[in-house]
Amino acid sequence: MSVIAPKFRLGYFLKAIFDNAFWILTLVTLAGIPAIQIALFLMPLPVIDGELLTAFLAFTWLFNPTMQIPLIKALLYSDLFRIAAFPGFGFAALIAAGTIFVERKMLAKLQLRVGPFYCGKIEGILQLAGDGLKLISKEIIIPAKADKPLFWAAPVLFVGTAAAFVALIPVAPGGWVVADLDVGLLAVFAVIGFFPIITILSAWSANSKFPFIGGIRALHQMVSFEIPLILSLLGVVILTGTLNLSEIVESQSNFPWIIFMPIGAIVFFTTMLAELERIPFDLPEAESEIVAGWLTEFSGMMYGLVQLGSYLKLYAFAALFVIIFLGGWTGPVFWPPLDAELITEGVPIPNYVGDPILTVATPGLPLFDKDPNEWVQQQQGELMYTSGQLLISGVIWFVLKTVGVIFFILLPRGVFPRIRLDMLLHIGWYKLIGLAFVNIFIALGLVYAGVIGPGGIL
């Protein structure tokens, strides 16, 4: 946009507005509305209060105060919301964006510089948006001899697998997970095992020397660290007796597992750094030796997609660490942060004389309660916390813990140099597997001693 703006003429301005309005209206009526109709025709419509919710009924209810809350609640509990916004892609992407910004700022302060500064009024907040726009506007260059179908598919596959990983993470109590599997942890291992394949495919299809070396190194690194990853988590599985991630969190309602499994936590943290290709394990992208490793030939939005997938993976791994070792969403329920009488009795609003004629209750946002009558039950003392309160405080605890773990993942980037390949393989195959086995023996010991686990003291 390096064109000097021409002088303002009212006629051109009005013409521009009219042109934009014309085209927007044309496209919406000719293409948008039929598309919406087709989608609504094919989508299964929810039933609220005994009435089938068609599109027109939805719009009518949107302006009806008594029916607004059930409508929004139905939307909240639908599958689409779960996948796209919370706890799925939107939530993860937001945390990923925050992670990127915090990483750049924190690293900059560590290295005596400022980091993003100009883009956005306060401390370069909009830098990420600027980078995203830049990547979208770049030309995507494909090497001539590359294997084109695989090359195009690789970043998309990468983001897809990362999103599949995010889909398995439970975020809040009450079943807030995109895919609630009984063997959730096993599914996580399966998805993690998919990443090396995608890496080596994208490296091989680029048909060039530096991606080749980078892809082989990435394959070695990821494969050699998968076994310690799986083994370190098995200790917790032995102690809880279940593979379901939500139940693992529920079992930590009194104490997090990291107290009993510190070695497992350390091993998992190290293998996590290796799977994420973060410094000190960023061999596959070792800039000073092999230009950019297996990412060399990606340019423009393909690179953007790979980075997005990378940070989604970061969030998912940190969330997995929080769920298994730190207790997920458990923590004191502090929402809403008000006095107990205000919740149960309500706030009386007096008239000008002083008589209370109106009582306003703040039952903790009935919007998020599963059952609309839960707040009544809470007032009457039958239910301790409504599901909405649990939801919000759970989410806040989860986010805080995840952010803490992400901070510790970002920190080695400023402190350590890169590790060498043979040292990495030595660590992965010898030392970490040994430590993971020690961890499993501790878990077995605790179970057989009757301390924890099914039928134990605690």
Place this chain on the structure above:
Amino acid sequence: MSTSETTPPPKATPPPKATPPEKTEPPAPAFEKSYIDQITNQFTDDVEIGYIKENRTRINVKKEKIADVAKFIKDNTPFDHAESVTGVDFPEDKEIGVIYHLGSYTDSTYSKQVLALATRVPREENPNPGNDSTKLPSLRDMFYSVEFHEREVFEMLGVYFEGHPDNRRLLLPEDWADLPPLRKDFRNKGR
């Protein structure tokens, strides 16, 4: 002062002039003369002394004998490495001179000394590097450190070093087809 040197090398002061006032040069410093004499006594007519100054000496050797002199210096004097190799073009004498500067790391009394070992080779008008008469035996077996220096002298002046394991271009591009650049016939643009 250095942390590991024992005694500084002995310095010789020139004796006062007791001769009639004609211009005589002060006699050469004794320490430097001692090791130069060692070399000149061994190779009497092939070696002549260039100069003997404080800490800097030079001997001029005929090109047939340069390898033997270098071997003698390597085996019998404390000079153990070559610091640099300079090639000089003398178009009026139709010769190219090659000067090796030798230094010593092992013997601390010799650490200030630099011995310049100089030879001359005949020079041709139209050089064909590698295939004409400008050839010298390579000193790489005696002083390993001259390997890259001799390659540079080869490409810059056209002096071929026989016995050098890898006598090809170092700094110039592979497709250089002009005169060797450091010859005086090769003029800079505009000068």
Place this chain on the structure above:
Amino acid sequence: MTEQVIPTKQMPPGLQVENVDDRIMTLNVGPQHPGSGHMRIIVKIDGDYIVDADPDPGYVHRGEEKMAESRNYITNIPHLERPVIHDSCNILYPYVLGVEDLVGIEVPERAKYVRVITAELNRCIYIQYWLAIYGIFLGHSTMFMWPAGDRELLIDLMEKVTGARVTHAYFIPGGVRNDVPANFEDVCLRQVNYFEKRIKEYADIFYDNPILKARTEDTGVLSREDAIRLGTTGSVLRASGVDYDVRIKEPYDVYDELDVHTNVLKSGDSYARSKIPWLDMLESCNIIRQALEKMPKSGSIRTKLKPNPKGGEDEVYRRVESGRGSAGCHIISKSKPEPYRLKLSVSSFRNLIALPYLLKGEKLGNMPAVYWSLNYWPVEADR
């Protein structure tokens, strides 16, 4: 198939035929590479091990020596400092000392002290830059930012004195070009003290870092005999156990009046070679402080030269300890204002012979660590 390929037509001079082996891959760690500097290394690898390494300098060859033959002794100065632009005082030092010997002039005392101070500052500036690039070769981005940032303190000082951040062109035969500003001693002392405090922190983040130690210890080991035989110089030599520093062995200017220590490590591996320049920097701070104390408070800083200075039929070879090692200048003059032959014997070129020697048999992952630890500045080696 490894049969011999016979070229069927005349090859242009300088090109070679190479036979390709199935097992060995030839990598071009070329000038367009974040891990090579301004040089190309043709590396043949067998799996992860380097079988053969062939350095190919010459990408920044400018013909300094040829240019010097057509310029007189004074106009030679701006272009002779270009091989190492941030260490420019130390590159010009042997040339300037040589010309003073040829022409036969004495340098005033204050000029000698100013020369020593600026030479030591330049040494620190160069070593910080080298350390920054060493950090980034190993993937340690903090070690790239910290030396580059701390270096600015000293570049500010040099800018106050000479007017330029790098490429100072400050030394001339007979002294220095202009005097230091009025309160230079106090400002310099303050900044050098702060600089020393900053570089002492490098020990925590870099030299005691277990990953760095695991990566660079016992790699690229150069034994003492090999270091002497290969004719290496400077930090490479002192990391292999040879105590040789030109400032002590053959003192020039006022180094014999100052208290200079050398640092010698015995192990000869990349870790030692990366530590010696840092120890040298700490030593330089001491030298600067001593020189600032002893400097005469007033005096001329330049001996006036006759126009078109020329030497007789003479030859001179002077050496100086620069940031990388001993830099020498060999001048042959023939009673003309231009030198007949000027040869810069630079330490990077002398240390280059160690590169193929050390890389044979080394792992590919160690290549940046070993290569840059040789204190090699490609522009200087090419001249």
